[in-house]
């Protein structure tokens with residue numbers, strides 16, 4: 001699943017992220033409500049499958065964040081994390097639109113069990129169209145298309161290009177690309193991303209696409225559309 005994790009404590013966030021990534025989830029992380037809103041709304045065309053929200057954020061109560069997301073039509077299931085485990089707090093969380101509630105401290109096994117349960121509950125959304133500029137990806141055939149022309153992509157090329165398209169308008173770091181495409185695979189070096197970007201560029205050039213992958217020096221990559 002694609003999961004948006006909103007947690008301000010870096011250590012806790014990193015632990016949760018690792019546990020989720022080890023279960024093959026793709027995790028984006030925000031440290032505050034502002035960051036979460038921008039990620040969740042940028043991902044509107046390809047919604048997250050699950051939100052994991054800490055209640056105590058530096059800029060907003062996690063419940064208010066959830067209300068704002070719900071107001072914007074984001075129906076993604078939400079698991080609320082909180083140090084407040086009282087009945088009233090649980091009720092407030094559920095009233096705000098949370099689908100489940102987990103009190104800190106929790107065991108990671110329980111977190112994963114709840115994530116699985118919410119994943120089962122979530123209705124599978126229709127496959128989103130993956131397109132940017134003149135370029136379109138066909139998920140069934142694993143090809144990239146421009147007009148009538150098409151080129152075959154390997155599984156990794158497809159996953160990386162799809163990830164860049166889903167993050168159109170944002171810079172993707174090598175680490176994010178690694179986490180998203182290679183997941184918890186051990187012994188993968190970050191320059192594998194550079195290698196695959198070079199493969200993708202070659203194929204897009206073959207296609208004559210005006211959409212490409214831009215290098216953002218010292219940071220990572222971003223999709224470039226000449227539209």
Ligand code: CA
Pocket residue numbers: 007008009054055056057
């Ligand atoms: Ca917190």
